[in-house]
Amino acid sequence: SHWEKRVAKSARRNSASNLAVLVTGAAGFVGTHVSLSLKRRGDGVLGLDNFNRYYDPNLKRARQKLLERAGVFVVEGDVNDAALLRKLFDVVPFTHVMHLAAQAGVRYAMQNPGSYVHSNIAGFVNLLEACKSANPQPAIVWASSSSVYGLNSKVPFSEKDRTDQPASLYAATKKAGEEIAHSYNHIYGLSITGLRFFTVYGPWGRPDMAYFFFTKDILKGKQITIFEAPDGGTVARDFTYIDDVVKGCLGALDTAKKSTGSGGKKKGPAQLRVFNLGNTSPVPVSELVAILEKLLKVKAKKKVLPMPTNGDVKFTHANISLAHRDFGYRPTTDLETGLRKFVKWYLEFYSKKSAW
């Protein structure tokens, strides 16, 4: 059919040494950038996204247009749709799955807990079931989160640190994903790599994240709220620029070993990994605001409040030596350089919005 032809064409790779990747959450922030990078180097890429309304769906549609211009077809569907996944795996023998579809955001969980269970737990299991039954079984790389470190206050965070104190339902579902990955690896020989992203930012970013809505509100002259830690300590984030994260994702895909199962049965030990992908350079939120004021040439109207117990943690800081050792991960973009690129994109995008 026409649909199958589009799917096959999008997933066609330049050579047998290239990858054929199913990217879930492809119309999302990270998914768009990863898909474009893979396509650019000759890999076959098929996107899947349910275009949910967690944030402005027009932004997702604009990213989709960008992807389609680059030859990436984004199938509209849910990772919970088992029949759809089966159909996709029937048409394309994917070598890899880059699983980025999730309900992101920490605070939204207080009003919408079910959405996290649906996408991050049920959806992940459904995807792993499809991978288990696929022939060949693809290697899986998926987005966990720095939030799994929760209330652990020993910094920098390294992969061996405790992750048993999630501060939000979001964090708890990502931690659950890591345990689910362990079981599928153990029983079915699936090769699974979890990537713990640290506050990723950049062009085409997410409107629900602070750097994005601070920019919007500062430009509008609207007051912004900065949280400080109740104990007086700094609230800081290990902001990581999107291009650095994309390099980490490609590094993880390229070093992923084959799954060792077939027909739902395990044949031998398969790879199970988890990596921090951060910037190793935490910046206080007050400094984030100061950089934005400088780049936007507007003074922000600020209100400072003690941080409420809403799922956010005080401080994040990645130790990235494991990703550096295994695939040469080395972030090179400092916050001001990255924000300059974000602001440039923001101003262009929202001035020519009609063009999208």
Ligand code: NAD
């Ligand atoms: P995003 O919300 O922009 O992208 C996720 C995409 O997945 C969205 O386009 C959404 O429509 C889609 N999606 C959600 N549920 C789905 C479902 N059930 N079926 C199909 N599609 C679905 O978020 P992002 O910032 O690009 O994040 C990508 C991944 O990285 C997520 O798993 C997120 O939890 C994780 N992560 C992101 C950050 C960050 O700072 N951006 C930090 C840590 C972890």
